[in-house]
Amino acid sequence: MVAVTLWGSLAELAEGPREVEVEATNLRELLAALEAAYPALGPQLARGVSVSIDGKIYNDSWFQPIHEASEVVLLNRLEGG
């Protein structure tokens, strides 16, 4: 299981704690597992999120490995200028 920290307003939607646990070994599995376990997150996941894995931020890399001990934090999808 991987512990995932949701940002505050996302946790409110999930009606759960800030930290949830899902079964995942990479980014793609993580997002799919989150949507399956917390359907209320679906609209935001569809709009896009960024994911911090051990302090580095990923937007699209499906196969980025995630380990059980990884720190995983969901973020609004980041944009730059």
Added chain:
Amino acid sequence: MAKDEFEKREFKVVGTRVARPDGLDKVTGRARYGADMSAPGMLVGYCLRSPHAHARIKSIDTSEAEAMAGVKAVITRADFTNVPASDGTRDILDNVMANDKALYDGHTVAAVAATSRSAAKAALKAIKVDYEVLPHVTDVDAAMLPGAPELHQGRQQESVPEGFSQNVLARSQYGHGDVDAGFAQADVIIERSFKTAATHQGYIEPHACLATMGNDNQGDLFCCTQGHYMVRNTCADILGMESGRLRVTASEIGGGFGGKTTVFLEPVALMLSKKSGKPVKMTMSRDEVMRASGPTASTSIDIKIGTTRDGVITAATGEFRYQSGCFYAMNGALGAMCGFAPYDLENLKSVGWEVTTNRPKAAAYRAPGAPMAAFAVESVVDEVAKEIGMDPIDFRLKNAADEGTKSAYGPTYPAIGLRATLEAAKAHPHWSAPLGKNQGRGVGCGFWFNFGGDTCVSLMLNPDGTVSLSEGNPDIGGSRASMSMMAAEELGVPYENVRTIVADTASLGQNEVTDGSRVTFAVGLATIKAARHAIEIMKARAAATWGIDAEAVEWVDGAAQPAGPNAGKFPPLTVKEIAATMSNTGGPIAGHFEANAEGAGVSFGTHICDTEVDPETGAVKILRYTVFQDAGKAVHPDYVEGQLQGGAVQGIGWALNEEYIYGEDGTLQNAGYLDYRIPVASDLPMIEPVILEIPNPGHPYGVRGVGETGIVPPLATIANAVSRAAGVRMTSLPMSPPKVLAAIKAN
């Protein structure tokens, strides 16, 4: 891809100040910018823009215009029959050509292509638009209230609680801990509200393009942009064509700063070309750039910080309300994530709001959303430090985020450079220099994420041993020089032997926009990998020439040589020698690299500024300004220094003078550089840049992006300096003379 890429090494080319490859073209006028391209039989295109801030378009009659001499095409929204696939692109289409409503002063409602400017302008006057003028709103706080004029219905995201107008599109909350418990532990609590005005990036070159669409639904587009792949993908989606049928070539760019990360004229020009069957050139006037491109958000922010008497922050809260014009843009959330990022906080609640108003859709402006948040947070940090009698740098050092700190936006920081910038600032002579009467010194910190993203590089060895390198990102901050330097470093050849070009969209795979401070990091990484790929091929060719195994060859100082005595005794083969025989040894030699280079390292900066305030006029003079920023490794220090200086200068304009001013009727009152005051050289001292080099573990040379962080601290730094010089806390930007004078008198 592996993320711990950094290897310590002695550089020969990287870190030097070589001549820039585009310098001669730019000073002789040979460089081709967006408006410099022409084509046989070309028409010129112009837009008809709404004079109203908010109006329903009841009808548009183009018949008279279409019949006029020289007019070859007139288009309205009715010509855009394809519905783009994504919500974001549908918003972009609605922004570049109004649908049923004009949502801001300057919103395009029709466009004309004609054989001459005069014919096109006459045709614009002949188009009859029947408007029903609607109530409008341009202020963020007013737009959030129930009963405010609403731009859209049904776009509110599920995160927005009840009790707000439909203009409030999203709410994002970050933070951790228990702020009530934290404030209960505080000896001093300071709470302030702030406002910042919308500003423009102020790029010198207006948007311009030349579009050619054939009857075979194939097209070519030459345009000024930060990302020609983004232009291709967006325009293809809007026009309902396959992206591979549209080739986009990026011109030289006269500044972007985030404002050229979307499209404005390009889909319109393509549609005019499609309808007329002729190439169509469009160029915005400065008035159009100001009214109808993408300025920043304006904001309304509340900050509360509690601290102990000995300088430990116990709790902080922030409400970041950002209006981003007439469509959704994620700026408030970025403010909420970035504002408190420099600090190690046990208890934090930070909330960002996205609000629509009757203004043009906001675009990025270097580190979008972060400078305004830093202004508000760093102002209260400064005030708290003053209240407890602590040096403002010491107070920041006491609460500074470090490796292992849980950041304001959630993740735990890896190695970061904030403390190094603060310590460098404190040790710099600027911090201890004496100040005179009516003078004040400010300090401020700033944070930005930095990105990577899709990147392709191709490196070709030419028969004479020179090297051609293709990247897919418009060169905004010196990327052609930096890529040539990194390729030369890796190959072991002179910098002058490598020429880098920006390839069109048909010549390389997908590349992300030049944004997010990503290019020197991500394209640099790809360049190094492409060079290493070419080196492997060259080593194999040398091995074949010598009749030994490729594993027995090593690459040293730009040449292949046997790896040891057992490999045999052969004189080294240089790049030039390998190139001369490549037709004999297997054919052309090229290296390439393609990847989604995610995982870029975050960036921090600290600025110091001295100001003098004239107590009789409220005018502010910038006396001295020093920037401290971590670049990881400065590939070309001149360009890095330019980025740091440029960020400071744009921040000075934002802090002191720049402001979108709307009238009672919701129209923009100062759409030009006479009335919208950007800093000029005579307003500025020499900005001193201090580059720190704390290697980024995710890049082979340790490079971090530097393009955006430099604009984050200036608003706060200058506000802190002015507040100390004037003896009154300034909470509203810009700090123009009337505003400063009023604050002094009210005090």
